[in-house]
Amino acid sequence: MGRLSFDIFCRVVDNYGDIGVCWRLARQLAQAPHQHEVRLWVDDLHSFSRIAPQLRTQDGSQRIDDVDIVHWTAPAPVMQPHAVVIEAFACDPPPSFIEAMARHDSLWINLEYLSAENWVESCHGLPSLQPNGLRKYFYFPGFTAKTGGLLREPGLLAKRAQWLSNPGRRLDLMKSVNVPNEQIHRLEEGALLAFLFCYPDAPARALLAGLNEQDRPALLLVPQGVYPSLAAHTSEHVHLHEVPFVDQANFDLLLWSSDLNFVRGEDSLVRALWAGKPLVWQIYAQEAGAHMDKLQAWLDQSGYPAAAQALMQHWNLGNEREVSAHLCEALKPQNWQNWQSSCADFSQKLAEYPDLAHCLVDFCTQKQRSG
Numbered sequence: 458m459g460r461l462s463f464d465i466f467c468r469v470v471d472n473y474g475d476i477g478v479c480w481r482l483a484r485q486l487a488q489a490p491h492q493h494e495v496r497l498w499v500d501d502l503h504s505f506s507r508i509a510p511q512l513r514t515q516d517g518s519q520r521i522d523d524v525d526i527v528h529w530t531a532p533a534p535v536m537q538p539h540a541v542v543i544e545a546f547a548c549d550p551p552p553s554f555i556e557a558m559a560r561h562d563s564l565w566i567n568l569e570y571l572s573a574e575n576w577v578e579s580c581h582g583l584p585s586l587q588p589n590g591l592r593k594y595f596y597f598p599g600f601t602a603k604t605g606g607l608l609r610e611p612g613l614l615a616k617r618a619q620w621l622s623n624p625g626r627r628l629d630l631m632k633s634v635n636v637p638n639e640q641i642h643r644l645e646e647g648a649l650l651a652f653l654f655c656y657p658d659a660p661a662r663a664l665l666a667g668l669n670e671q672d673r674p675a676l677l678l679v680p681q682g683v684y685p686s687l688a689a690h691t692s693e694h695v696h697l698h699e700v701p702f703v704d705q706a707n708f709d710l711l712l713w714s715s716d717l718n719f720v721r722g723e724d725s726l727v728r729a730l731w732a733g734k735p736l737v738w739q740i741y742a743q744e745a746g747a748h749m750d751k752l753q754a755w756l757d758q759s760g761y762p763a764a765a766q767a768l769m770q771h772w773n774l775g776n777e778r779e780v781s782a783h784l785c786e787a788l789k790p791q792n793w794q795n796w797q798s799s800c801a802d803f804s805q806k807l808a809e810y811p812d813l814a815h816c817l818v819d820f821c822t823q824k825q826r827s828g
Contacts, residue, residue, distance in 0.1 A: 461821060462494035462539035464563075466529065468548040469501035471741070476505050477724030479545050481608045481705065482568075485814040487523040490611065493818070496539060498529040498550075507702045538563045541821050543596075546570055558591055564824055565593035566817070571607075571723045573755040578603040582820065592824065596817065600758050602810050605820070607727050609812040614731065614804070617713050627714040630707075634700040640676050643696075649675040652715040654683060654725055655739050661687050663777035664719065667784030668695045678711065719772075733804035735787075735796045737769050749773065759803050762787075762795045 463486055467479040479497060487495040499505050502514040513519055517528045527534060533551040538558045543566045544550055550558070558565060567585065581597040581604050598605045610616075620626055631641050644650055651668070655661060661684050668675040675695045679687065680702055691697040703711065705728075712718050712732040720729045721739040729736040738755070740748045752773055756766045764787040771779035787796060811819075 459822065460493055461541055461818065461825075462496075464496050464498065464539045464542045464550075465545060466498045466543065466548050466550050467500070467545045468529075469499065469504045470546070471722060473504065473508055474722035474724050474741075475546055475548075476501070477508060477705070477722075478568075478608065480505070480509060481610075481724070482543075482814060482817075483524045484522050485608065485610060485812075486818070491814060491818060492523075494525075494539065495523070496525040496527060496536075498527045498533075500529040502528055508705055508708070510704060537561065540564060540825065541566060543568050555589070555591070559589045563591070564821055565591050566596050566821065567593060569595060569597045571598045571727070572751055573600050573758050574751060575754070581605055594820075594824065596820065598813055600755070600807060606811050606813040606816040607730070607807060608724075608814065609727075609731060609808065614733075614808050617709075617731065617733070620710065621713060626710075630710050630714055634678070634698075634703070634711075636676070636678075636698050636700075640696050640698065643674055644676060647673065649673050649717065650715045651675055651677045651717040651719070652711055653677055653679045653687075653719045655719055655721050656742075657684070658742075658775060659684070659719075659721075659739055660772060660775050660777040660780045662690050663780035664784065665690050665692075665695055665697075666777075666781040667788070670781070670785050671788060678715065730804055730807060733801045735765065735793075735800050737765075737772050740773055742773075760799045761803070762792060762799060764789075764792045765796045765799075 465479050465483050467476055469476050476499060483495045483497040485491065486493045502512060506512040506514050509521065511521055517534065519526050533554060538554060538561050541564045542550060542558055545568045547567060577597045577599050578601060580595055581599065583595050585593040585595060587593050596605050598607060628641055628644070631644065653661060653664065668677070669692055677695060677697045678700050679697060681699045688697050709728055712729050715734060718729045718732060718734055718736045720726055720736060722741055726738050740752045742748050752769065756769065764783060768780065768783040768787050771783055786792060
């Protein structure tokens with residue numbers, strides 16, 4: 458397979474989801490086994506730096522992890538387009554750049570949002586006719602073999618298994634994010650570890666209420682600034698600890714370490730899936746409740762037990778009383794065991810499909826050859 462070159466355009470819309478996806482994809486394309494030339498255009502370097510601390514926010518261009526990073530300003534820097542140009546989530550490259558793409562016959566990929574809805578399979582890979590003659594295609598990530606796949610680094614699940622095989626690593630991770638020694642001791646004694654990364658409208662107090670009903674004490678990890686008012690509602694039984702924002706590698710470790718993960722958006726969902734642990738997904742809300750149909754389409758593929766599915770539906774509807782009740786139901790021993798097993802099974806099933814970076818390279822290579 459020949460070496461390709463990629464431009465990836467990213468507008469930071471919801472702080473970390475868009476750039477999270479683009480940063481992972483850029484590195485996977487640039488590093489082994491692909492080792493393509495990759496240039497990532499980002500309009501908000503400050504948000505980007507929260508998940509890539511080595512980023513220099515004052516620089517117009519820089520190179521990190523084999524990826525050339527360009528601050529996408531207005532007007533945009535003048536550069537020759539690469540062979541493949543990816544616009545992430547319909548962010549529209551600059552008009553002058555699109556004109557240059559036409560002159561260089563670049564392949565244009567519209568990387569779409571992640572969805573499990575049935576229509577995605579029939580739309581994945583369809584052409585989008587352009588008046589200037591550019592070849593443009595819709596590319597849909599997804600959860601089946603007939604979609605563009607999910608982002609997954611080589612050997613990720615084996616790496617996860619190796620890391621989890623040493624329980625001391627989890628305790629060391631807790632120390633690195635400044636969890637108090639008393640709470641680390643409680644984890645050693647069997648306390649539940651939960652992770653909460655949600656939107657501001659999540660019924661998070663209901664999560665605390667449900668955890669307070671359990672015989673088992675809990676430690677709830679929340680990234681700084683995500684839900685600052687929640688700390689006022691904790692108890693001796695459920696301790697809340699704010700963790701600093703970490704890079705993507707350590708974010709994975711937090712998800713791997715937790716017994717139960719509450720995540721939001723697209724990038725965090727996929728990482729929680731690869732953790733193989735029970736998860737609750739807060740999908741990005743849309744008008745007229747369209748997001749609930751998308752949530753149900755995903756739940757239909759998940760194989761998760763009824764108690765977990767009901768919890769997730771009410772979490773997204775914001776029904777505090779129902780969230781607390783269904784969390785208690787989902788944590789009952791038999792339901793909890795079923796939920797754990799179904800999450801591990803779903804993760805393993807998804808890992809049997811080719812990952813997004815491999816699928817994308819194959820797709821672009823085929824389109825380049827066919828003209």
